[in-house]
Amino acid sequence: MNFAMWKKALQVIPAVTKEEWNALDFVSKWLIATRAAVLVMTFISAALAGLFALRDGKFDLVSWLALVFGLILAHATNNLFNDYTDFVRGVDQDNYYRTLYGPQPVANGLITKRQLLTYTAGTGLAALIFGLYLIAINAWDPTIWILLGLGAFFVLFYTWPLKYIAMGEIAVLLVWGPLMIGGGYYVLAHQWDWNVVWASLPYVLGVTTVIFGKHIDKIEVDKAKRIHTLPVLLGEKVSRYAVLGMMILPYLLTVGLIVTKYFTPIMLIVFLAIPSLRQVFPAFLKPRPTTRPEGFPDGQGGWPLYFAPLGFANNRSFGGLFMLGLLIDVVLRVLPATANFWR
Numbered sequence: 001m002n003f004a005m006w007k008k009a010l011q012v013i014p015a016v017t018k019e020e021w022n023a024l025d026f027v028s029k030w031l032i033a034t035r036a037a038v039l040v041m042t043f044i045s046a047a048l049a050g051l052f053a054l055r056d057g058k059f060d061l062v063s064w065l066a067l068v069f070g071l072i073l074a075h076a077t078n079n080l081f082n083d084y085t086d087f088v089r090g091v092d093q094d095n096y097y098r099t100l101y102g103p104q105p106v107a108n109g110l111i112t113k114r115q116l117l118t119y120t121a122g123t124g125l126a127a128l129i130f131g132l133y134l135i136a137i138n139a140w141d142p143t144i145w146i147l148l149g150l151g152a153f154f155v156l157f158y159t160w161p162l163k164y165i166a167m168g169e170i171a172v173l174l175v176w177g178p179l180m181i182g183g184g185y186y187v188l189a190h191q192w193d194w195n196v197v198w199a200s201l202p203y204v205l206g207v208t209t210v211i212f213g214k215h216i217d218k219i220e221v222d223k224a225k226r227i228h229t230l231p232v233l234l235g236e237k238v239s240r241y242a243v244l245g246m247m248i249l250p251y252l253l254t255v256g257l258i259v260t261k262y263f264t265p266i267m268l269i270v271f272l273a274i275p276s277l278r279q280v281f282p283a284f285l286k287p288r289p290t291t292r293p294e295g296f297p298d299g300q301g302g303w304p305l306y307f308a309p310l311g312f313a314n315n316r317s318f319g320g321l322f323m324l325g326l327l328i329d330v331v332l333r334v335l336p337a338t339a340n341f342w343r
Helices: 004-011 019-021 026-033 036-056 062-086 097-101 114-135 141-157 168-189 194-217 219-224 230-234 236-259 266-286 307-334 336-342
Strands: none
Touching: 004 026, 004 194, 019 097, 026 036, 026 062, 036 062, 036 168, 036 194, 036 307, 062 114, 062 141, 062 168, 141 168, 168 230, 194 219, 194 230, 194 236, 194 307, 219 230, 230 236, 236 266, 236 307, 266 307, 307 336
16 A cells, blocks of 8 residues: 555645556555545535534534545546546547646556546445435435435536536536535535525635636637637636636625624634735736746646646635634534623
């Protein structure tokens, strides 16, 4: 077992040769193939669902763990199936971005199409088992069946046709917020709460900036491939300013949720992420550079991607503080000695 590679694959998307790949253990191969470094965004969504349930006194550890593993495995399945779909449609040919910033297992000759489908089926089956377990322990609740069905729909059809018809970014917004956090809360609390959905927006907007940034990076290549993402339709300048709006809005939404007393003032901790925002903000005011800027990381989550890693860094900073703030918020509400102080 290569623990060093496990750690690396959870931080970046490692570039490996065929010889290096053959020497890796199965877990390392799975982590690389599923682009495990980005799965942290799904973990945070599941964690937020759990924290919202905990603050309402409706948290169950076993159910939450099943939710966490189910969502992460579903996201991993989507990444694997995306690679298969893009490969068979010819999208990853001719040095397409996907094969430049990290290995596409089939296009780079690491595994065969059949092996990739095996990875996809096995991961998807594991995700389905966790989903069916959650349905079973909730008396086969039809709403959870609907949530599972919606999840399966986005897993199977995000890459095609949704991404091709400017619905990919909207799908990310819906999945990481209402579906993962709102739906996750429902699974744990056995009730739908629109307040939870609204409260998820500060985080999910950050997740959306990552995919938006990646599609800005690939705008010319996607045009050539006839992949009509939102940045392709809106143009680079409008898309860059849209990302800036999605980076600023979470702070305003957090303040609004404090004013309405849904959050305690401790959530102002998210403003500690302002330095990260100030660091990436100027880059989005200018067109994407044609060559790698001096000092900008190359490969493994860096160049030729530019706006995507900047969005990821900003979201990681804000998202981590948002989750920490919510955890403290929950503690303040559930401790009898402090609960009345905030009411």
